[in-house]
Amino acid sequence: MVNDNTNATKVQELHAPPKPIVVYGTIFVLLFLPLVLSTPLATEILIWAIFGMGFNLLLGYTGVLSFGHAAYFGLGAYSSGLAFRYLDASLPVGIAAGVLAPMLLACFIGALAIRKRGVYFAMISLAFAQMLYFMALSPLKHITRGEDGLTHIPTMAIFSFSLGKPLPLYYFVLVVTAIMLFATWRILQSPFGKLLQAFRENEERAKACGYNTTMVKFWSLVISAFYAGLAGSLNTVYLGYVPLTTLFWLTSGTMVMMTILGGKGTFLGPLVGVGVFLFLQNTISLITPRWELFVGAMFVAIILLFPGGIMGTLEEKLMAYRMKRASK
Amino acid sequence: MFEIPWNVIAMQFFFGIALGCIFVLLSSGMSIIFGLLDVVNFAHGTFAMLGAYAVFVMISLSGSFVVGLVSAVVIVGIVGMIVEFLFLKPLYGKDPLLPLLLTFGLSVAIPDLIKIIFGLIGKPVNYPEALSGTLVLGSIILPGYRLFIILFTLVALISLWLFLKRSDLGMIIRASTRDSLMVQTLGINVSRIWTFGFGLGVGLAALAGAIAAPMMSATPDMGVDMTMTAFVVTVVGGLGSLGGAIVGGLLIGLVVAFTAFVAGEYSSVSMYFCMALILLVRPRGLFGEQGRE
Numbered sequence: 355m356v357n358d359n360t361n362a363t364k365v366q367e368l369h370a371p372p373k374p375i376v377v378y379g380t381i382f383v384l385l386f387l388p389l390v391l392s393t394p395l396a397t398e399i400l401i402w403a404i405f406g407m408g409f410n411l412l413l414g415y416t417g418v419l420s421f422g423h424a425a426y427f428g429l430g431a432y433s434s435g436l437a438f439r440y441l442d443a444s445l446p447v448g449i450a451a452g453v454l455a456p457m458l459l460a461c462f463i464g465a466l467a468i469r470k471r472g473v474y475f476a477m478i479s480l481a482f483a484q485m486l487y488f489m490a491l492s493p494l495k496h497i498t499r500g501e502d503g504l505t506h507i508p509t510m511a512i513f514s515f516s517l518g519k520p521l522p523l524y525y526f527v528l529v530v531t532a533i534m535l536f537a538t539w540r541i542l543q544s545p546f547g548k549l550l551q552a553f554r555e556n557e558e559r560a561k562a563c564g565y566n567t568t569m570v571k572f573w574s575l576v577i578s579a580f581y582a583g584l585a586g587s588l589n590t591v592y593l594g595y596v597p598l599t600t601l602f603w604l605t606s607g608t609m610v611m612m613t614i615l616g617g618k619g620t621f622l623g624p625l626v627g628v629g630v631f632l633f634l635q636n637t638i639s640l641i642t643p644r645w646e647l648f649v650g651a652m653f654v655a656i657i658l659l660f661p662g663g664i665m666g667t668l669e670e671k672l673m674a675y676r677m678k679r680a681s682k
Numbered sequence: 683m684f685e686i687p688w689n690v691i692a693m694q695f696f697f698g699i700a701l702g703c704i705f706v707l708l709s710s711g712m713s714i715i716f717g718l719l720d721v722v723n724f725a726h727g728t729f730a731m732l733g734a735y736a737v738f739v740m741i742s743l744s745g746s747f748v749v750g751l752v753s754a755v756v757i758v759g760i761v762g763m764i765v766e767f768l769f770l771k772p773l774y775g776k777d778p779l780l781p782l783l784l785t786f787g788l789s790v791a792i793p794d795l796i797k798i799i800f801g802l803i804g805k806p807v808n809y810p811e812a813l814s815g816t817l818v819l820g821s822i823i824l825p826g827y828r829l830f831i832i833l834f835t836l837v838a839l840i841s842l843w844l845f846l847k848r849s850d851l852g853m854i855i856r857a858s859t860r861d862s863l864m865v866q867t868l869g870i871n872v873s874r875i876w877t878f879g880f881g882l883g884v885g886l887a888a889l890a891g892a893i894a895a896p897m898m899s900a901t902p903d904m905g906v907d908m909t910m911t912a913f914v915v916t917v918v919g920g921l922g923s924l925g926g927a928i929v930g931g932l933l934i935g936l937v938v939a940f941t942a943f944v945a946g947e948y949s950s951v952s953m954y955f956c957m958a959l960i961l962l963v964r965p966r967g968l969f970g971e972q973g974r975e
Contacts, residue, residue, distance in 0.1 A: 419779050421786075466961045473722040473782055474921060477913040478961065484910050485954030492947040603906060607786060614783065644798055650791025657784045658772060 372621045377539050380622065381532045393520040394592075395636060399629050400524070400531045401588045402612065406624030407538050408581020409609050414619030415542065416574040417554030418468070421476040422483030423609050425463075426456035426579040428601030429486060430586025435504045435596040436497065445510045445517075445591070452587025453580055460579030464572045480603060487601040504596035517591060527588055534581065539621070541577070550574055554619070611653045617663030626664050689821040694943045695936065700828035702935020703835035704894045708908055709915040709927040710842070711886030717859040717922040718879040720778065721770065724785040726887050727908030728792050733758045733888025734900035735796060738805045747810035754892040755885045762884030763877050770880070771873070789909065793902040804901030831893055838889065839928065855879055859922075887912075914957045920970025929968055 387396040405427055412418050434452030437443035443451065467478040490498040498504055509518040517523045541547045549570050552560045561567050590596050599605060608631070616627020631649070638645040660667045708730060715723050723729075736754035741747060765788070773780045809827050817824040846852035858865045858875050866872045891900075891908065898904065911934065919930025934953045942949035960967065 419782070466958070466965075469965075472779055474917075476779070476782060477722060478917060478957075481910065481914050481917065481954055481957055485951055485958070488950040488954070491950070493951060495947075603910075604790075607790060610783065610786065611790075644794045647791050647794035647798070650787045650789075650794065653787035654769065654784055654791065657780055657787060658769065661777070661780060 372539065374539075376621065377535060380535065380625065381528075384528055384531065388521065388524055391633070393524050395632065397520065397524045397527050397592055399625075399632050400527045401585050401592060402609075402628040402632065403625045404531055404534050404588065405582050405585035405609060406613055406616070406628050407534055408578040408585070410613050410618060410620075410624045411538065411541065411550070411581070412574050412578040413610075413613055414617075414623065415547070415554060416550045416571055417472075417557075418571055418574065419472055419476045419610075420479040420575070420578070420606075421610065422463075422479035422481070422603075422606050423578075423582050424601050424603060424605035425479070425483035425486045426460060426582035427586040427589070427605060427609075428483075428490070428596075429456045429459055430583030431590045431596045431600040432490065432498060432504065432586075433583070434587035435507055435590045438507045438510070438590070439504065442508075445512050448510075448590075449584065449587045452590070453583040456579040456583030456586070457576050460576045461572075464575045468572050468575060469568055480606065483601065483606055484603060487598070487603070490598060490601055498596075498598075501598055503598050507590060507594050507596070509594065510591050523592060527592070530584070530588065534584070542621070546570070546573070611649065614653070614661075614663055615656060617665030617667070617669070620663070620665035620669060623663055623665040630664065687821075692822050693824070694939050696822075696824055697828065698936035698939030699932060700831045700935070701939055702932035703831050704890050704931075705911055705915050705935050706928050706931030707835055707838065707886050707890035707893075709912045709919065709931050710839070710924055711883035711890070712912045712916055713883075713919075713922055713924050713927040714855075714886070715880055715883035716916075717924075718855060718862075718883075719766075719770070719774075719781075719876050721781040721785070721880075723880075723883070724782055724909060725765075725788040725792065725905075726785075726884070726912050727891075727905035727910070728789040729758055729762060729884045729905075730887040730891030730894075730908045731793065731796070731900065731902065731905035732761065733891030734807070734895040734904065735800060735805065736888065737892035737895050738807050738900050741807065747813075751889070751892050755889050758888030759881040759885035763881035765884075766877050766880035771877075774876075789905060793905060796902045800902070802902070804899045804904075806899040807895040809896045827896060834893060838886075842886075851878075855882075911953065914953050916967075917957050918960045918967055920967030923967070923969040926967055926969030933968075 384400070387399070390396075391399070405423070409420075409423055412420055430452040433455040434443075434448040437448040437451040463479060463482050467475050470478065491500055509516060512526060515522065517526055542551075549560070549565060552565070553567050553570060557567055586600060589600065612627040612631045613624055614627070615631055616625065617623035634652075635645055635649065638648050656663065662670060708726065712723060712726050715721055715726075733754050736757045737750045740753045740757075741750035744750060744753075769784055769788075770781055773784060813826045813830045815826045817826060817829060844852075846856055854865065854870055854875055855878075858870075858872055858879075862872045862876075865875070887908075891904070915927060915930040915934050918934060919926025919928070934956060937952050937956050938949055941952035
């Protein structure tokens with residue numbers, strides 16, 4: 355009986371939402387990131403971290419693997435890029451376009467496929483992402499500029515404050531990241547967030563309790579597409595152009611690897627995973643262009659040895675340590 | 683649009699079937715692996731790519747196309763069994779998404795390894811001389827190699843069918859697909875059957891890559907497109923159904939060939955539209971069992 359109780363607390367503590375200090379502390383640390391890393395790399399980390407938070411909500415907290423998140427990221431990037439370039443849209447309008455289009459796409463894909471079994475949904479989402487990739491590559495070439503990517507996007511400004519320089523841009527992206535980090539924290543505490551985790555743990559049981567699992571998974575996908583689209587449009591602002599690779603399957607795959615590396619289903623996992631991944635990628639590609647070999651091999655090793663990722667494994671170790679001390 | 687002579691259409695049909703045959707081999711391997719192991723093999727196309735490189739190496743070593751083809755399948759099949767034994771076995775019984783993720787990791791790493799060994803540029807594989815001619819039937823011209831692909835696929839599928847239906851091992855494989863626990867209870871080492879089944883499925887992928895190699899030459903990055911095609915065929919045909927893989931493969935082959943002819947720029951997109959359509963009309967795929975998806 356005693357054993358049961360400790361197990362219950364363990365599970366509860368493992369999946370408890372983080373304390374407020376973690377959220378504010380993370381934002382505080384991120385304020386000084388440009389002092390340690392180069393500013394462009396730091397900006398890139400934040401953009402991918404936003405993407406990762408949304409992806410983690412779907413994979414880590416809901417337990418749905420989408421292998422086609424590049425579709426939402428790329429569609430967000432292209433939507434804002436097209437709005438900036440052809441319609442002279444202002445920054446908020448462009449970002450709104452980059453967020454809405456992926457959410458609509460998520461509604462479409464979700465309606466078609468979210469009911470499917472896990473692996474089946476992964477395949478279908480990937481196929482839809484490839485569909486978008488090939489559409490942008492060739493049939494829509496006259497708008498998207500095909501393989502060259504969408505260039506000549508004007509430098510953005512917010513309140514007549516130019517985002518052309520790296521440092522102002524970093525702090526602009528940081529403000530957005532902070533908002534999204536806070537939003538994620540609130541979502542996880544909400545009844546909706548609890549439902550997501552209930553489904554991941556035992557979908558049949560949640561269904562038996564009378565919850566409509568399909569609808570909750572559907573909304574989880576749409577919210578996740580919001581994050582991905584936001585990250586995509588920030589990426590457009592950051593780069594000043596939209597590369598075709600934003601829609602490429604490896605972008606989805608990279609997101610999967612980053613999230614698993616950091617620890618799926620942990621609050622800070624995506625941020626840590628993105629940071630470590632991009633840092634490794636930057637370092638290894640200085641030595642050899644064949645960084646995919648190392649990254650792929652590392653990923654295989656993680657799946658086999660530490661499926662919890664960095665943060666998941668750390669949390670487990672911490673729990674084990676606390677249990678040991680408590681039992682003494 | 684309406685001025686296309688019938689013999690051109692017949693030739694497109696023929697090209698479509700030949701392309702479809704490659705897809706059939708590819709996806710039947712995927713289907714066997716999924717049916718037996720419940721693993722979606724993300725590295726399926728990567729193994730097809732290995733098959734294309736293996737046939738390139740073996741042909742340059744032996745000088746014979748047939749020897750190259752057979753040894754390519756055997757080599758990649760053995761590589762597949764080693765992969766299953768080392769990497770997939772530890773993951774059975776855990777989260778069903780882990781094998782998919784693991785094979786995804788392989789599909790990122792292996793092409794880079796091939797780039798290091800063989801270089802970035804693809805390796806051309808020559809047509810075997812006996813098959814480089816054409817067959818002329820009235821006003822229809824059929825390239826010999828594509829005819830060979832069709833006949834060869836037919837022979838391969840019939841042998842596969844006979845193997846699964848008539849041999850003892852085939853029977854055990856079919857039984858394990860249905861209920862592996864029961865087979866285990868009867869005293870058969872199912873773990874070994876799984877290893878063999880993975881090798882068989884991957885061998886079929888290698889066969890697809892190897893016979894496709896003379897038409898598109900072996901390149902390191904060909905794998906992902908082949909994986910994607912196998913996914914689409916699987917969704918269209920129905921997950922884990924061999925019949926679905928055959929009909930779906932031929933259908934997608936025809937769709938790609940005809941769109942390439944009518945609207946070239948849509949040729950890569952067409953199969954995804956086809957998939958979306960099937961998902962709307964018949965979500966479990968043409969031959970899928972209800973509830974398996």
